[in-house]
Amino acid sequence: MKVDGRQMRPIWLDEISQTVKVIDQRQLPHRLVIAELTTVDKVITAIQDMYVRGAPLIGATGAYGVYVAALNTRVSSNDEAFFLKECDRIKSVRPTAVNLAWAVDTVLAEVSQNETLADKTNTAKAAAARIAELEAENCRQIGVAGLELVKAVSEAKNGDTVHILTHCNAGWLACVEYGTATAPIYAAFEKGIDVHVWVDETRPLNQGARLTAWELGKHGIKHTIVTDNAGGHLMQHGMVDMVIVGTDRTTRTGDVANKIGTYLKALAARDNDIPFYVALPSSTFDWQAFDGLKDIPIEERDPNEVRYVQGDDAGSLRKVLISPPDSSAANPAFDVTPANLVTGLITERGVCRADENDILRLFPEHP
Amino acid sequence: MKVDGRQMRPIWLDEISQTVKVIDQRQLPHRLVIAELTTVDKVITAIQDMYVRGAPLIGATGAYGVYVAALNTRVSSNDEAFFLKECDRIKSVRPTAVNLAWAVDTVLAEVSQNETLADKTNTAKAAAARIAELEAENCRQIGVAGLELVKAVSEAKNGDTVHILTHCNAGWLACVEYGTATAPIYAAFEKGIDVHVWVDETRPLNQGARLTAWELGKHGIKHTIVTDNAGGHLMQHGMVDMVIVGTDRTTRTGDVANKIGTYLKALAARDNDIPFYVALPSSTFDWQAFDGLKDIPIEERDPNEVRYVQGDDAGSLRKVLISPPDSSAANPAFDVTPANLVTGLITERGVCRADENDILRLFPEHP
Numbered sequence: 115m116k117v118d119g120r121q122m123r124p125i126w127l128d129e130i131s132q133t134v135k136v137i138d139q140r141q142l143p144h145r146l147v148i149a150e151l152t153t154v155d156k157v158i159t160a161i162q163d164m165y166v167r168g169a170p171l172i173g174a175t176g177a178y179g180v181y182v183a184a185l186n187t188r189v190s191s192n193d194e195a196f197f198l199k200e201c202d203r204i205k206s207v208r209p210t211a212v213n214l215a216w217a218v219d220t221v222l223a224e225v226s227q228n229e230t231l232a233d234k235t236n237t238a239k240a241a242a243a244r245i246a247e248l249e250a251e252n253c254r255q256i257g258v259a260g261l262e263l264v265k266a267v268s269e270a271k272n273g274d275t276v277h278i279l280t281h282c283n284a285g286w287l288a289c290v291e292y293g294t295a296t297a298p299i300y301a302a303f304e305k306g307i308d309v310h311v312w313v314d315e316t317r318p319l320n321q322g323a324r325l326t327a328w329e330l331g332k333h334g335i336k337h338t339i340v341t342d343n344a345g346g347h348l349m350q351h352g353m354v355d356m357v358i359v360g361t362d363r364t365t366r367t368g369d370v371a372n373k374i375g376t377y378l379k380a381l382a383a384r385d386n387d388i389p390f391y392v393a394l395p396s397s398t399f400d401w402q403a404f405d406g407l408k409d410i411p412i413e414e415r416d417p418n419e420v421r422y423v424q425g426d427d428a429g430s431l432r433k434v435l436i437s438p439p440d441s442s443a444a445n446p447a448f449d450v451t452p453a454n455l456v457t458g459l460i461t462e463r464g465v466c467r468a469d470e471n472d473i474l475r476l477f478p479e480h481p
Numbered sequence: 482m483k484v485d486g487r488q489m490r491p492i493w494l495d496e497i498s499q500t501v502k503v504i505d506q507r508q509l510p511h512r513l514v515i516a517e518l519t520t521v522d523k524v525i526t527a528i529q530d531m532y533v534r535g536a537p538l539i540g541a542t543g544a545y546g547v548y549v550a551a552l553n554t555r556v557s558s559n560d561e562a563f564f565l566k567e568c569d570r571i572k573s574v575r576p577t578a579v580n581l582a583w584a585v586d587t588v589l590a591e592v593s594q595n596e597t598l599a600d601k602t603n604t605a606k607a608a609a610a611r612i613a614e615l616e617a618e619n620c621r622q623i624g625v626a627g628l629e630l631v632k633a634v635s636e637a638k639n640g641d642t643v644h645i646l647t648h649c650n651a652g653w654l655a656c657v658e659y660g661t662a663t664a665p666i667y668a669a670f671e672k673g674i675d676v677h678v679w680v681d682e683t684r685p686l687n688q689g690a691r692l693t694a695w696e697l698g699k700h701g702i703k704h705t706i707v708t709d710n711a712g713g714h715l716m717q718h719g720m721v722d723m724v725i726v727g728t729d730r731t732t733r734t735g736d737v738a739n740k741i742g743t744y745l746k747a748l749a750a751r752d753n754d755i756p757f758y759v760a761l762p763s764s765t766f767d768w769q770a771f772d773g774l775k776d777i778p779i780e781e782r783d784p785n786e787v788r789y790v791q792g793d794d795a796g797s798l799r800k801v802l803i804s805p806p807d808s809s810a811a812n813p814a815f816d817v818t819p820a821n822l823v824t825g826l827i828t829e830r831g832v833c834r835a836d837e838n839d840i841l842r843l844f845p846e847h848p
Contacts, residue, residue, distance in 0.1 A: 143805040313808075315787065317684060317708040320803050323788075327808040339810040341684040341787055342709050343742025347816035350744070350774060375710025377717070381748040407717060420682065420708055421690075423790040425801025432801050434792025436687050438510040441680075441694040443706040449714035 115286045115300070117146070117332050124166065124287050125174050125246065127239070134178045138165045139287055143328035144426040151175075154183050154200045161207045161214070164319065168288020169362045169398050170249040172208060173217035177242035179204040180221040184235040192231055198222075210371060210413045210448050212363045213397040217245055246290050252395035253292035255462035260298025260358065260393060261305065263458075263465065267355050268307045275336075276302070277355045279312040279345055282373035283325035284360025284393065294360040294393040296326070298460065303335050311337040312348060316373060318419040318445060342375050346382035357383050357390045358460070364392070364399050366480065368453030368468025369406025374446055380455035392451075392468070393460040399473075401480045406450035417443035482653045482667070484513070484699050491533065491654050492541050492613065494606065501545045505532045506654060510695035511793040518542075521550050521567045528574045528581070531686065535655020536729045536765050537616040539575060540584035544609035546571040547588040551602040559598055565589075577738060577780045577815050579730045580764040584612055613657050619762035620659035622829035627665025627725065627760060628672065630825075630832065634722050635674045642703075643669070644722045646679040646712055649740035650692035651727025651760065661727040661760040663693070665827065670702050678704040679715060683740060685786040685812060709742050713749040724750050724757045725827070731759070731766050733847065735820030735835030736773025741813055747822035759818075759835070760827040766840075768847045773817035784810035 115122065125136045134151040140163065141147045149165055151157045157179040160166050166175045183200040187193065205218045221241040225234040267276045284295035292300055302309050311330055315323035323339050330337040340348065348354050357379055361370040370376070370392045383390035403409035420443035422433040437443065456468035466472040474481065482489070492503045501518040507530065508514045516532055518524045524546040527533050533542045550567040554560065572585045588608040592601040634643045651662035659667055669676050678697055682690035690706050697704040707715065715721050724746055728737040737743070737759045750757035770776035787810035789800040804810065823835035833839040841848065 143808075144802075312811075315684070315803070317682065317710055323804040323808075328805045331805050331808050337808065339787055339804050339808055341741065341812075343684055343740075343745065343816075344811065344813055346744040346748070347741060347779070347813050350817065373710075374708065374714060377713040378710065378745040378749060381713070381752055382745060385748055412714070420706055423792060423801065423803065425790060425803040427794075427799055427801045432794055432799060434790065434794045434799050434801055435511075436682070436790065436792040437690040437706050438695045438698050441510075441690075441698050441704065441706055444679075444711065445708075446711055446714050449710075450717065 115291065115329065115333060123290055124171055125178065125290065127178070127243065134182060136160055136166050136175065137287070139167060139325060140165060141431065143324050144431060151178065151182055153186055154179065154203065157182050157204055158207050167321065168284060169211055169213050169360070170253070170289040170294065170395055172211045173213035173397060174242070174246040174249055174290055176204055176214040177217040177221045177245040180218055180225070181235065181238035181242050184225065184231055184238045188231040188235055197231065208413060209411050210362050212400045216397055220245065249289055249395060250291035252462040253289045253294060253297050256294055256393050256395065256460050257292050257297030257301035259464050260391070260460040261301040263356070263391065263460070264298050264302040264307060264309065271355070273308065275308045275310050277310050277312060277353055279314065279348065279354045279357045279379065280326060281314040281322065281359045281376050281379055282316045283321040285326050285329045287325050287329055288360065294395065295358045297393060298358060299335065300333065303333070309335065311335060312345065312354060313337050313339045314342050314345060314375070315339055316375065317342055345379050349382050349386040349388050354388055357388060359392055361392050361394045361398050362448060363410050364394055365403040365406045365409065366399065366401050366473060367404050367470045368456055368459065368473060370451050370456060371406060371410045371448045372451065374449050377449040377451045380451045384455050389457040390455060391458050391460055392456055396461055396463070396477060399477070406452065410450055412449070413447045415445045415447045417445050420445050482658065482696065482700055490657055491538055492545065492657065494610065501549060503527055503533050503542065504654070506534060506692060507532060508798060510691050511798055518545065518549055520553055521546065521570065524549050524571055525574050534688065535651060536578055536580050536727065537620065537656040537661065537762055539578045540580035540764060541609070541613045541616055541657055543571055543581040544584040544588045544612040547585055547592065548602065548605035548609050551592065551598055551605045555598040555602055564598065575780060576778050577729050579767045583764050587612065616656055616762060617658035619829040620656045620661060620664050623661055623760050623762065623827050624659050624664030624668035626831045627758070627827040628668040630723070630758065630827070631665050631669040631674060631676065638722070640675065642675045642677050644677050644679060644720055646681065646715065646721045646724045646746065647693060648681040648689065648726045648743050648746055649683045650688040652693050652696045654692050654696055655727065661762065662725045664760060665725060666702065667700065676702065678702060679712065679721060680704050680706045681709050681712060681742070682706055683742065684709055712746050716749050716753040716755050721755055724755060725760055728759050728761045728765050729815060730777050731761055732770040732773045732776065733766065733768050733840060734771055734837045735823055735826065735840060737818050737823060738773060738777045738815045739818065741816050744816040744818045747818045751822050756824040757822060758825050758827055759823055763828055763830070763844060766844070773819065777817055779816070780814045782812045782814045784812050787812050
């Protein structure tokens with residue numbers, strides 16, 4: 115999407131240097147810094163420390179990671195077993211993000227056709243680019259499908275502002291283009307529908323306040339940041355028309371694992387009869403998972419992400435301690451929203467109910 | 482309660498200088514700073530800017546504010562009408578805190594018996610001290626009543642740790658002693674019951690991470706800070722045995738207005754069959770209010786409380802900006818939890834259900 119008038123993506127291959135570049139999203143919205151992923155360690159750091167985040171972008175980064183691994187193995191040991199071990203390291207960085215493993219495996223399957231590491235490197239590069247394009251196209255299609263839902267609300271309100279609440283960042287920064295939860299919003303905005311977005315700040319890492327607000331603002335879309343605590347109150351008072359969130363992992367039965375706190379918004383939406391949609395590319399489906407609460411492992415992250423908050427102080431990025439120095443914290447990164455709280459799934463193949471039968475109607479290749 | 486071995490309250494009259502002193506809670510947990518409320522403007526600032534917060538403490542501060550108003554009026558104009566206007570200013574600082582008005586009116590009723598401002602000053606001082614003692618005693622009684630609930634859970638778990646989740650700070654810092662939501666926790670701890678507290682950080686002002694964690698830690702009670710987003714997940718996984726929160730205003734039908742985000746935790750508690758208790762001194766009852774969502778005005782506070790986060794950076798208190806500089810924010814400070822989500826009210830007269838009949842059983846003087 116556009117940043118200060120310039121087309122930009124969160125990951126790309128620099129055509130001249132042939133290096134993989136990403137936006138270091140930890141520094142947004144205060145600074146736009148680009149990082150070069152020249153080694154596997156840098157790929158892992160970028161995923162682990164959340165330079166890149168969001169299921170589709172993590173997938174694309176993993177795919178490009180295989181290219182980086184092949185490139186570096188070729189230069190160093192030229193040892194196939196080492197190359198595969200490097201790819202395994204990339205795969206296991208974030209357990210909840212199912213399409214990290216999917217993307218790495220997809221690229222690996224393609225390169226397994228090649229004999230030499232030189233060929234594998236070229237194949238991996240092309241495959242990663244294709245995965246990135248596929249993610250962009252999936253998000254465009256999610257926008258096409260979700261647009262109809264927003265349009266229906268707008269028409270029911272006689273063109274009055276449609277208020278959409280979203281949690282975390284499932285925007286183009288989390289994907290490659292358009293975003294997932296934001297794709298219907300960008301699509302509605304392009305069609306001239308009057309939309310306003312309630313942006314949950316999304317503690318602990320504030321992806322809403324930092325990233326969603328930044329990308330919506332850069333695109334000119336009306337938005338208001340609220341604490342994660344506020345959504346229920348807004349819904350009680352008729353100030354939210356629909357909720358759209360993303361997902362990091364979705365069971366075949368329609369349970370969704372998304373950023374911690376999503377479940378609370380789904381409960382509030384149900385309590386106030388507000389539609390709660392989850393937008394996703396089908397790469398986030400875990401077709402082996404039937405019960406989200408039992409089958410999806412929840413990543414426990416560094417407690418210091420809770421204890422410290424990063425922000426800008428007169429041009430400098432600083433972390434401030436918000437708690438007593440000797441109090442401990444817990445930091446589960448995701449929660450599971452059961453399918454019965456989900457009004458519908460917005461996928462690249464259209465909208466379906468969050469139940470196995472209706473999901474398989476759109477994805478019959480996974481019986 | 483104890484702070485570094487020394488008995489302390491959040492508000493007291495300095496016997497030597499006869500000035501009202503409060504802990505400036507904005508600077509906790511990083512610094513323990515005492516403020517002197519020598520003028521009505523300082524009283525208003527202390528309430529407005531949240532040096533003091535929490536229903537009972539705001540009440541006690543309002544009561545002492547009448548004393549400060551009388552003292553200053555006597556020195557300046559000696560004009561009764563001016564004195565009453567000053568008290569009106571104090572009363573209207575925070576509209577949601579019903580016992581601010583209650584405390585001011587209670588002291589005013591007593592001083593109306595006096596002829597001279599000199600007498601009114603002395604009467605106000607004594608009345609304010611009595612209100613502060615009453616709040617402390619009420620909280621002690623809340624602890625006595627709530628202890629039985631914690632004890633029952635402990636026994637049902639054969640003495641295993643009782644995990645209690647709380648939101649915001651309804652501790653002794655919010656009251657005068659013991660706290661409301663924390664009173665049963667302190668009482669259980671004194672009886673040797675194994676308790677552990679999940680402390681919601683409570684954005685935007687982080688009263689949980691800053692104040693509840695600080696006071697529990699100073700008292701030696703096990704606790705873990707979590708983001709406001711995490712409680713639902715903890716409840717889904719059996720990691721919360723009960724929820725206890727405070728309230729700023731309670732309808733006669735049992736709806737409670739408490740810190741924004743309380744409603745979301747109540748929804749999660751219901752969804753996971755976890756008891757959700759609200760602890761309150763009866764001064765928070767608004768006997769005229771029947772419908773919390775309609776009858777309780779919700780204070781909208783400065784959006785910069787959402788956009789900036791205060792914390793400690795190597796010994797200095799700093800505010801960092803977490804959002805894009807040009808994104809706006811909304812900051813509703815409270816939400817209403819409907820009575821049907823509340824398992825019980827823990828009051829100074831015992832525990833009752835959150836419905837009008839059972840409330841009136843304990844408070845028959847408000848038919």
